[in-house]
Amino acid sequence: MSVMVSPFDAHRDRTSEKYTAYPADVLPMFVAEMDSVPAEPIRDALVRAVTNGDTGYVGHTRVLPEVFADFAGRRWGWEVDPDLVRTTTDVSVAAVEVLRRVIAPGDQVVVMPPVYPPFWDYVREAGGTVTEVPLLPPAGDPDPYDTTAGWRMDLDGIAAALAAGARTVLLCNPHNPLGLVHARESLVALARLAAAWDAVVVSDEIHAPLTHADAVFTPFLTCGPEAVEHGVALTSASKAWNLAGTKCALMVGASDRARGWFDGLPVEVVERTGILGYTASVAAFRDGEPWLASLLAELAANRRVLAEELGTALPGAGYRQPQASYLAWLDLRALPWGDEPARLLVDRAKVALSNGRDFGRQGTGHARLNFGCSEETLREGLARLSAAR
Template sequence: MTEPTDELSAAPIDVLRSRTSEKWREYPDDVIPMFVAESDFPLAEPIARALHAAIEAGDTGYVASRTGLPDAFAGFARRHWGWDLADATVQTTADVSMGIVEILRRIDVGTGLVITPPVYPPFYMLADEAGATVVDVPLLETGALDLEGIERAFRAGSRALLLCNPHNPLGYPHDAGSLAELADLADRFDATIVSDEIHAPLTHSDARFVPWLSVSDAARRTGFALHAASKAWNIAGLKCALMIAASPRTTAVLRSLPVEVAWRTGQFGVIASIAAYTEGDAWLARAVRTIERNRHTLVRRLGTELPDVVVSEPRAGYLAWVDVSSLGLGEEPADVILRRARVALRTGSDFGPGGAGRVRVNIACDPALLEEAIDRIVVVADEVRDADRSRATS
């Protein structure tokens, strides 16, 4: 089937199989890998062009203390989200996770760091690396923040919250109203919000991303935002992220970081990120259209063929959260799906409370590959259902 011209085709399967990144090296070639957050799209041409030019010029030294990246990101944020960074402080580091840890090490988390599961599994490891105790305040069934639960945690002594916006694994961009209420809570309790916004450029056409530092004066007083081009343009291996502050207190924290935090930024990461933010809009729009197509396919097919399965339909990013507990695949359904369907998904239990019986599915792939993965999973589900019926009647 020919891809519509307004969508982005995935790289050919032989090219994907030749990649040496985690997604295409973890499992044998008979497995469809949909477990880790890498996309299957070809590298955006402006990024490839910028990297080739750097190689030809031998521009492979240390990252400079001043680059064009803050201005490039500011332009992107203004175009896409109406976010003015004129008064913000922007500093680079190797990746969002490193930025989170370095910030957490320098703020007061009180009796614990609030995390809102089910959530990106490394949040728990980052808290441990920073020496913080985790306080779980699960999301509401709707995917929204439990503001009453967060207030209770703040009253009990927690003084920081690690926000995932848009939320991974639900693909949920938190709305302006709930973010403003969270900012007021943080302001009242002298708490700090650290907002991981790495999936923001991948917000879908039927949703709106609200940057934390654009919400209110209270949000700017209380928080940090972390961004990267790594997920949207699939350049995580180049190592570059942005830490952003917009108040005297939070800016002082960024300026207190050791110089090595910025020096760990990858030179190629800076070069690629500038190209992404300044010339990558058209490529990104096509990628999002393909992801939206796959999102609709996943919801339609599972709703028709496995109606007891519940998909938390994402509105940002390319990760879908799916409740397969009704299929009778046991406590770790991802293990059964891998073994029997040869489709690798991320197991839900990794995401903390609320993850049992769930799987996370990466849909940033060729539509035909997604269809094949669904075909395989449906076959396994039917086999399990038939076996259960046979046992019940024997």
């Protein structure tokens, strides 16, 4: 049984941004939300909570930290200390609040475009200034059967930024919009740079459970003593199990230093965790892996469809299969759609994609396509884009 539904069916019942931002005749393939049905354990847990009236303020329990620690151990061999896990509403809030603990006003924070657009906003909201150190692209023309593994961090550029005064690196791993799973050796090198400059690495790992079978995700906090002392990880069940609206994320540390940062958080940062998000997250990390396996199989099939069909549908378009998640980074500069093709294609193709420029200057002429949908939907999207040439 497929975990995906038709977006046109979803339009009739759902009120989230994905299904209300555009008219019903536009295929929504932009925001990182899937056309999925809920995993049964999560659905049952939420129904039970609502039926029982368990919809108040979140309680002070260790259940989610312990369940996540078990999941991280099974999935990645990561030994998480539940006492060094805190919750809050979402990874966006987690990023801002952790940055507020580790930077002073005006401090430089390294980001690596093309990257998730709110990263710039996180830094500004926390009182910092952004220093861009773009990722290094693979050499040669993109082969759709390659993965994004050829992309890599510019470690020399990060070292130069730290030497110039930056004291924090905001890492995205797996990296949105590329679906790049950073290699362990790169993460170890980053941790050593952080130690050399007494910097902090804040690692957004929300897409980690969506890592595909041909890649290996490495949690930053497992990358040696330097990472333990200088790192914080942020994660959530929201991306892998499509739970963004339930509002729960985790901040994970591995050192007394991190404990100090967490203990310095305003009480309300934790208190604002959504109780339904907490409930759903416990169910996801404890009982949601069979559903996740089915999802990953469908996403892998869609990833292959893009590799096989994109060249025919859009000759000249560039694409490498993501190593994680359901987001495809499309290089559309060879097509006659200008610097911001997503803006044009909403009207011309009736397909909504994410605008590449929002991910940084490196996104000029690019767009991000969400293939967290049925294969039928994906093929319809490709047909519409092809007809718009």
